[in-house]
Amino acid sequence: MTRASIIVVSWNGEAYLGRCLDALLVQIGPDDEVIVVDNASTDSSVALVRERYPQVHLIQNERNLGFAGGMNVGLRAAHGECFLSVNQDVEVHRGWLEALLEALAMPEVGIVGCKLFYPDGTIQHAGGVVHWPQAVVDHHGYRQPDDGQWDELRPVDYVTGAAWGFRRTMVEQVGVLDEGYWPGYYEEVDYCFRARRAGWQVIYAPKAMGVHYESASLGKTSDAYQKAFHRGRLRFAIKNYALEQVGEALFSREREYVRGEQAAFARRVLAPASLSTLLNMPPDVAIPTAAAIPTAAAIPMAAAIPMAPYPQLLPSDHSPTVRMDGASSPGAGGMDFLALVSEVISGLSDLYLLALYTRGGDQVDNHEQPVQLPPDVAIPMAAAIPMAPYPPLQEHDFQSDVPIVGPLIRSVRRLVYGLAARWGVLAVIQQQNQVNQLIAQHLTRLGQRMDELDARLVDQDRDLAHLARAVAEVGIRQRYLAKMVSPTNPADQDVASSGASEA
Amino acid sequence: MRVAVVTPLDARTTGVADYSLDLLPHLARAVGADEAPSDAAIPMARHPSEVVVLTQDAERSQPECGDGWTCRPVMELPRLAPELDLIIYQMGNSPAHDFMALYLHAYPGLVVLHDLSLHDFYVRQATLAGRPAAYLRAFGFGYGLQGTRLARRYLRQPMQIGYPEYLLSEWLAARSPGVIVHSHHAAALLGGRCPAARIEVVPMPMPLPDRVASADARAQLGLAADAYVIVVFGVLNLSKSPIAVLDALSLLLAADIPAQVVFIGQENSAFRLMPEVERRELQADVIQLGFVDDLATVRLWLSAADVAVGLRTLYWGETPASAVRVLAIGLPLIVNDVGAFAELPDSACVKISPDVPDAAEALYLVLEELYREPNRRRAMGVAARDYIGRKHDPGQVADHYVRIAEAILNG
Numbered sequence: 001m002t003r004a005s006i007i008v009v010s011w012n013g014e015a016y017l018g019r020c021l022d023a024l025l026v027q028i029g030p031d032d033e034v035i036v037v038d039n040a041s042t043d044s045s046v047a048l049v050r051e052r053y054p055q056v057h058l059i060q061n062e063r064n065l066g067f068a069g070g071m072n073v074g075l076r077a078a079h080g081e082c083f084l085s086v087n088q089d090v091e092v093h094r095g096w097l098e099a100l101l102e103a104l105a106m107p108e109v110g111i112v113g114c115k116l117f118y119p120d121g122t123i124q125h126a127g128g129v130v131h132w133p134q135a136v137v138d139h140h141g142y143r144q145p146d147d148g149q150w151d152e153l154r155p156v157d158y159v160t161g162a163a164w165g166f167r168r169t170m171v172e173q174v175g176v177l178d179e180g181y182w183p184g185y186y187e188e189v190d191y192c193f194r195a196r197r198a199g200w201q202v203i204y205a206p207k208a209m210g211v212h213y214e215s216a217s218l219g220k221t222s223d224a225y226q227k228a229f230h231r232g233r234l235r236f237a238i239k240n241y242a243l244e245q246v247g248e249a250l251f252s253r254e255r256e257y258v259r260g261e262q263a264a265f266a267r268r269v270l271a272p273a274s275l276s277t278l279l280n281m282p283p284d285v286a287i288p289t290a291a292a293i294p295t296a297a298a299i300p301m302a303a304a305i306p307m308a309p310y311p312q313l314l315p316s317d318h319s320p321t322v323r324m325d326g327a328s329s330p331g332a333g334g335m336d337f338l339a340l341v342s343e344v345i346s347g348l349s350d351l352y353l354l355a356l357y358t359r360g361g362d363q364v365d366n367h368e369q370p371v372q373l374p375p376d377v378a379i380p381m382a383a384a385i386p387m388a389p390y391p392p393l394q395e396h397d398f399q400s401d402v403p404i405v406g407p408l409i410r411s412v413r414r415l416v417y418g419l420a421a422r423w424g425v426l427a428v429i430q431q432q433n434q435v436n437q438l439i440a441q442h443l444t445r446l447g448q449r450m451d452e453l454d455a456r457l458v459d460q461d462r463d464l465a466h467l468a469r470a471v472a473e474v475g476i477r478q479r480y481l482a483k484m485v486s487p488t489n490p491a492d493q494d495v496a497s498s499g500a501s502e503a
Numbered sequence: 504m505r506v507a508v509v510t511p512l513d514a515r516t517t518g519v520a521d522y523s524l525d526l527l528p529h530l531a532r533a534v535g536a537d538e539a540p541s542d543a544a545i546p547m548a549r550h551p552s553e554v555v556v557l558t559q560d561a562e563r564s565q566p567e568c569g570d571g572w573t574c575r576p577v578m579e580l581p582r583l584a585p586e587l588d589l590i591i592y593q594m595g596n597s598p599a600h601d602f603m604a605l606y607l608h609a610y611p612g613l614v615v616l617h618d619l620s621l622h623d624f625y626v627r628q629a630t631l632a633g634r635p636a637a638y639l640r641a642f643g644f645g646y647g648l649q650g651t652r653l654a655r656r657y658l659r660q661p662m663q664i665g666y667p668e669y670l671l672s673e674w675l676a677a678r679s680p681g682v683i684v685h686s687h688h689a690a691a692l693l694g695g696r697c698p699a700a701r702i703e704v705v706p707m708p709m710p711l712p713d714r715v716a717s718a719d720a721r722a723q724l725g726l727a728a729d730a731y732v733i734v735v736f737g738v739l740n741l742s743k744s745p746i747a748v749l750d751a752l753s754l755l756l757a758a759d760i761p762a763q764v765v766f767i768g769q770e771n772s773a774f775r776l777m778p779e780v781e782r783r784e785l786q787a788d789v790i791q792l793g794f795v796d797d798l799a800t801v802r803l804w805l806s807a808a809d810v811a812v813g814l815r816t817l818y819w820g821e822t823p824a825s826a827v828r829v830l831a832i833g834l835p836l837i838v839n840d841v842g843a844f845a846e847l848p849d850s851a852c853v854k855i856s857p858d859v860p861d862a863a864e865a866l867y868l869v870l871e872e873l874y875r876e877p878n879r880r881r882a883m884g885v886a887a888r889d890y891i892g893r894k895h896d897p898g899q900v901a902d903h904y905v906r907i908a909e910a911i912l913n914g
Contacts, residue, residue: 255634346608455647
């Protein structure tokens, strides 16, 4: 039986992968296996593994499945009792493997995280905390020198997926990682919360250490990173918060957040992140229960993170999740569940539009002083953009009635124009003209596509409105009838007691 | 039947508060009726009956509680909803209704529309409450792709929209199990835009007030006993034809009729009355009261008046509450022949076409005729009170509400 399967998900990691595998291979025993899952790299990392590490089990994906997708491929191929994983840019210290396996030997532990360092020796991660209510994550010990202050093995909210381990029995119970977080970010937070909900402990093991070079394929200041981060954050909250928490706590804070942010950032990052979350709603969500709502006071801020006890965002009863498509019953109050799901969708829509159209703090002022548009541009909007083909550029000959000087200027101008403008400027302008035409055509197509999508949304909304009414009417009648037949109905009790006395 | 009524109760912010306070005692009686109507499939007597009023500030509104109904904060609606048979929303376009936004769609019920145009309501949701999706969806539902474009454009930069050409109440009407409006005109307008909605016409409740004797009222208000007092009511804007009223007053004075006009109602931001009054040198003959939040004071002025004028050239389906209140006092009423006003009884009202070439001249002729015929004025007043007593009795209105509720509950 294989003791441990170590999975490395790789993507264009030739600069780091050798160092990563070297550090792993010196630690493994004959009962362990190393699996490299390549996410369709275009560099030489596959050849590197083949040539230098024949003992490694290499799996090549045909396309980039993201971190969660790559991990899941590795998990399905793994044979170990324990599954460990490191990023391609992590170089683990000696003793890492044994420290993780030692922690996983505790029967209640499902997931174990590591102490990771930056190359300069400061701490990058010593377990993580999820802040209420916006689900912003923080690393314990972040950028601190390692003075032993994070050397206690203990439960945490989550551990980073850059280097972690979990037991097979937990995976069999909880399932694999959610690939909806593509390309990455928050999938490990989500996985830790799912494990905790299933009753497993998520702990931080300080003896399992490594250096994270953080080659991050998306630079942390890039819009692409920010979009993926916020998309993951929203998806995580919707999946893991009780539904009523999403509506009441998350979105009200998100609206404040958007209004406080720079308008450009909101439009560039938060709007697409919200829209993407809306279009890729997770199939399962936490069950709505008031017991799941933590008080703000119960959630410590990053600056005041105590050694213990740690915040418990999840309800203590480990409430099961229910599926958005209603595949499993939400228990009591099915109508309320639908209302809550509807509220989540509306909240995301509001967040998207608010971020898209935010103008900083001037919204109300603008509303006070509306702009009067000429009626002909009010509708349709497309008419405001000149989409007609540009006319070809015309050469205009110089004209002058002045004798002698005029024809002279004309001749000189023709000569200069023929040499410089016709072969230089004119060509450049015509090229720019063509580019402009292409942009205009593209914008026209985008506008048409947007119109098509809007028209579909309107149609669907009309269907939804009629469906909502039908559901409401059925719900009203269902409650009414249920009350009619309820034995606790006081009127029934009166009837029953009078019947008994008559008998 | 257990019914929740979600309504504003602060009369300083909306007339809907008075509407609800007039209706609630009667509604409580109606839902508590211990015998089911003969045609109901399910006997109502099997239910504990109650009217719970949910409002923004239940504590402030608590003293308003009456027989048979209690008042709770609206935030308790999610907790109460599973125990309720039906939720009734008293919905309008003013900020007084903004607190309902979170509940209207999540807990659908019977919606009483006091304004057919909800544009301002959704704009406030988009700009002040940070919930723009509802604005976009309401526009898209009612007006398709063009509506969506217009809403997007507005969200990018607020602009003048053909308000209230775009009702935006279609979405709410289509999603709600039932809608109540107060005139056939409003029902036709909304029904034409939203054929799938279940729309019922119910008169607004209006108790018949005790009328103060005209002479006493004039003495209290310092009005001359022989003056021809004309009351103009409602929010003052150009669609209410205040200029025509002033010009008609000038004509009356020129004809040696001792006319005096009293304007009751606040000016909107686009119109100022007094400069127009001064331009015509009518300062001595015009009294502008502005908004009067005390109903007793309004009734005193109405009691002192000889005739009321409620002209409006544009009408978009809102409840003609002020006109009904004037008729309840027993005052002859002059209106334009539009919308819900056209449905008022001819025996109590004179209706002027909105298309007359000279509105001032037309109004002058009617006022002059009524001045010369005090008996006709008295007969119109009697007819007005009789009409309100028959059509707008709060008890009957409450029964009508319950019949609609039963129809929804019984399918």
